[in-house]
Amino acid sequence: MKRCALATLAVIAAAGPVYGQAAPRLADRDIVEAYEYMLGRLLVLRQENLDFREGFKWNEIIHRAPGGVDGANPNVDVLYSEAWIGLDEKSCTLIDIPEIKGRYYTVQMLNGWGETTANINERNFQKHPFGKFLFCIKGATPVLPKGTLRVTLPSRKSRMLMRIEIGANPAGAIALQKKVTMKAMGKPVIEEAVVKPNFANNQLPGVEAFDKTEEIFASEADLNPGMIDVREKAIAIAKAAADRTQRARIDEVIRKQAIPAFHNEILKMGRAENGWVHPRAIGNYRTDYVMRTIANYTGIWANNSKEVVYFAGQNLDGSQTFTQTFPKDALPRSKTRYFWSAIVVDATDFKVVPNALNRFLLNKQSPLQFREDGSLTLALGPKQPEGIPESNWLPTPEGKKYNVTFRFYGPTKDVTDGKYFPPPLVRISQTRTEQLIQNLKNQQLIQKLKKSKE
Numbered sequence: 001m002k003r004c005a006l007a008t009l010a011v012i013a014a015a016g017p018v019y020g021q022a023a024p025r026l027a028d029r030d031i032v033e034a035y036e037y038m039l040g041r042l043l044v045l046r047q048e049n050l051d052f053r054e055g056f057k058w059n060e061i062i063h064r065a066p067g068g069v070d071g072a073n074p075n076v077d078v079l080y081s082e083a084w085i086g087l088d089e090k091s092c093t094l095i096d097i098p099e100i101k102g103r104y105y106t107v108q109m110l111n112g113w114g115e116t117t118a119n120i121n122e123r124n125f126q127k128h129p130f131g132k133f134l135f136c137i138k139g140a141t142p143v144l145p146k147g148t149l150r151v152t153l154p155s156r157k158s159r160m161l162m163r164i165e166i167g168a169n170p171a172g173a174i175a176l177q178k179k180v181t182m183k184a185m186g187k188p189v190i191e192e193a194v195v196k197p198n199f200a201n202n203q204l205p206g207v208e209a210f211d212k213t214e215e216i217f218a219s220e221a222d223l224n225p226g227m228i229d230v231r232e233k234a235i236a237i238a239k240a241a242a243d244r245t246q247r248a249r250i251d252e253v254i255r256k257q258a259i260p261a262f263h264n265e266i267l268k269m270g271r272a273e274n275g276w277v278h279p280r281a282i283g284n285y286r287t288d289y290v291m292r293t294i295a296n297y298t299g300i301w302a303n304n305s306k307e308v309v310y311f312a313g314q315n316l317d318g319s320q321t322f323t324q325t326f327p328k329d330a331l332p333r334s335k336t337r338y339f340w341s342a343i344v345v346d347a348t349d350f351k352v353v354p355n356a357l358n359r360f361l362l363n364k365q366s367p368l369q370f371r372e373d374g375s376l377t378l379a380l381g382p383k384q385p386e387g388i389p390e391s392n393w394l395p396t397p398e399g400k401k402y403n404v405t406f407r408f409y410g411p412t413k414d415v416t417d418g419k420y421f422p423p424p425l426v427r428i429s430q431t432r433t434e435q436l437i438q439n440l441k442n443q444q445l446i447q448k449l450k451k452s453k454e
Contacts, residue, residue, distance in 0.1 A: 026240055028253050034234040035258040036265070037227075038209050040293035041216060042197050044114050047300050048159075049196040051084065058086040059093045059184035061160075063177050066170055072350040073299030073405055077341045077363050078104070079177045081162040085109070085135055088156060091186030092136040094148070097162075098179040099130045104165035104338040104409055105176075108303050109135075111155040112220030114296045116283040116304050118151055123306075125149070134185070142185060154223055157190070161301050165339060165409075168365060194219045201297065201349050204259050207251035213238035226287035262293070267314060269294050274424040276311040276406070283307070298350050299405070309411040311422055313404035315347055318397040321381030322425040323388070328374030332364075335420060337410030339364045344380065344394055347401035355395035367391045380404065385428065 056062065064080040085093050097107065097120065107120035122129035132148040137156055144150060162180060166173045194215045199205050213234050222231070241247045269291060270280040283304025285292040295302040302310070316322070326332055332340040341363035346353055352360040362368065362378060369389040370376050379388040382398035396402055406422050414420040 026237060026246070026250065028257055030233045031237060031250055031253045032258040032261050033230055034237050035209060035254050036262055036293055037230045037289045038213065038216075038234055039204065039262065040289060040296050041113055041220070041222075042195070042199075042205065042209060043293065043296035043300060044112050044159075045193055045195055045216075046197040046199065048084065048112075048157075048193055049198060051082075056082075056084055058084055058188070058190055059182060061095075061180060061182040063180070066166055066174065070351070071300075073343070073345055074352060074360075075163070075341070075407065076166075076343070076361055077339055077365075077407070077409075078163040078165055079173050081160075081164075081177055081180050083160045083182060085153070085158040085160055086156065086184075086188045086190035087135060087137045087140070087153065087158075088186075088188040088190075089137065089139050089141075091184055091188035092134045092140055092142045092150075093182065093184050094132060094134050094145070095160075096132050096179075096181045097130045098176055100164065100176055103167050103173065105163060106303070106307055107133075107160065107162045108301070108307075109151075109153060110159045110161075110301055111153075111223070112157055113222055113224075114292055114300065114302070115224065115285065116302075117154055117158065119303070119307060120151070155220060156188075157220070159301065166365075167339075191219065204262075206254045207241050207247055209254070210234060210238040210241050210250070224286055224289070227289065230289065262290075262297075265290055266294050266298065269312075271418060273421040276313055276421050276424075278309070278311055278418055278421065282310060305411070305416055307409065309408045309415050311406040311408075313406075313425060315401050316380070316396070316404065316425070318353075318400045318402050319382060319429075320427055321379065321383070321385050321429040322427050323385070324378045324380075324423050324425050326376045326378075326423055331376055332406075332408070332422075335412050335415050336408045337412070339409050341407050342378065342394065343405050343407075344396055345403050345405065346397065347403050350403065353395070353397045353400075353402060355397075357390075357395055359395060362392070362394050380425065381429065 061081055061083045064082065066079055067076055068074065068080065087093060095107070105121055107118075108116060109118040111117050118124075120129075120133060128149045132145060134142060134144060134148050134150050135153055135158070136142060136150055138152055138154075142150075164173050164177055194212050197205065217231060217235075237250060241250050270278045272278075279291065279295070281288045281291045282295060282302050285295075341361050343361040344353055345351055368376060368378075369391055377388065377392060379385045379393045380396050381393070382396055384390055384393045404425075408415050412420070
C-alpha cells in the first residue's frame with residue numbers, strides 16, 4: 001500500500017498540478033529522509049569531482065607520499081595508493097600486487113554510494129593473496145593472463161584505496177608501494193559524472209540536491225536492499241521541485257529541518273559508552289542509508305568492520321585538557337592484530353589540526369611512556385599537562401571544537417562485537433565558569449581568614 005501511494009505521488013508530481021488544484025503537498029518527513037539518502041551519493045560525486053580536478057586519470061594509480069593529511073579523518077598509519085577504476089564489457093583493469101608479509105595491507109574497492117565491494121588481502125584471498133588481479137564487470141569475457149585472478153565488480157566505476165602499514169620500517173613500506181602497478185586492458189567507454197558537486201561541509205546543498213535525481217540514480221545502481229521507498233520519495237520530490245512554489249518550500253524544509261536533523265544523526269550514530277561512539281554500521285550498510293551518508297560525510301571511503309573498527313569522541317572542547325588511562329591488561333595494542341591509532345580532527349571538515357609539534361596522532365609506533373604499574377596514560381589538550389610525558393600528549397585546538405577517532409586495525413572479537421570501548425576521557429582542567437566559581441570561593445575564604453585575624 002505504501003509503495004503504491006508513493007508511486008501515485010510520483011506520477012502526479014510528474015504530470016504537474018491540475019488546473020484549479022494545488023500541487024500535492026509532500027510531507028516534511030519524506031523530504032528529510034530523501035535528503036539524507038541523496039546526500040550520500042552527492043558526497044561520493046563531490047569526491048570524484050575533487051579527485052579528477054586534482055589530476056586523477058581513469059585506471060591509473062596514484063601513490064601517495066607518507067604522512068598525507070589533506071583528506072577527512074586521514075589515516076597516517078598507512079601508505080595510500082589510490083585510483084578510479086573505469087570498466088565496460090570490452091575492457092578490464094589489471095592490478096599487480098607484490099608479496100607483502102609482516103605488515104597490514106588491503107586493496108579496498110568501493111562503489112558510487114560508498115559501499116565496500118571488495119578487500120584484497122591475505123585474509124580474504126588466502127589462495128591468491130598477491131600477484132595479478134583483473135577487475136571486470138559482469139558480462140566481460142577477457143582472456144585472463146597466466147596467474148591472474150578475476151575479481152568481478154558490480155559497478156562500471158569504482159574507487160580503489162590500497163593501504164600498506166608504514167610500521168617501524170617506512171622505507172620498506174614505500175618500496176612495496178612502488179611495486180604496485182595498474183593498467184587498463186582496453187579502452188573503456190566511461191560516462192561523465194551527471195553532476196559535479198563542489199559544496200563545503202558547512203554549506204550543504206538545498207533543493208538543488210534533487211535537480212537531477214533520476215539521472216543520478218541511473219548513473220549508479222544502489223545494490224542495497226530496502227531502498228525502493230526512499231528512492232521513490234526522492235523522485236517525487238524532484239518532480240515537485242519543478243513547481244516554483246513547492247521548490248521554495250522544499251528548500252526551506254531542507255535547510256531548517258533536514259540538515260539539522262542530519263547533523264543530529266551524527267551525534268547518535270551508534271552505541272555510546274565511556275564518552276565514545278561506536279558507529280552502528282561501517283563500510284557495508286545494508287538498509288541503513290543514514291549511516292552510509294554519515295560515513296561519507298565524516299570520513300569518506302570507510303572500510304568495513306572486518307578490517308577496522310572506529311570509535312569517535314565528538315565535539316570536544318579544545319581548550320580543555322583530558323587524560324585517558326589504559327590498564328596494563330587492556331592496552332590498546334592488545335585489542336588489535338595489526339595496529340591502533342588516535343587522531344584529532346576539527347569538528348567541521350574533519351581535517352587534522354595544525355600544531356607546533358606537527359603531531360596529529362598517537363599510535364603503536366609512538367615512543368609512549370608507560371607508568372610503573374604497566375598502565376598507559378594519554379593526554380589531549382592545548383598545552384602539555386603537568387606530569388604527562390610529551391610523547392603521550394596529543395595537542396588540541398584551543399578555543400575550538402574537535403573530534404577524536406580511535407582506529408583498531410585487525411580488531412579483536414570483543415572490539416568487533418561492540419563489547420569493548422576505549423577508556424573514558426577524564427577532564428582535568430577547569431572551564432571558565434568553574435574558574436570564576438573557584439576564584440569567588442577563594443576570595444570568600446580569604447575574607448573569612450582576614451576577619452578571623454581581626
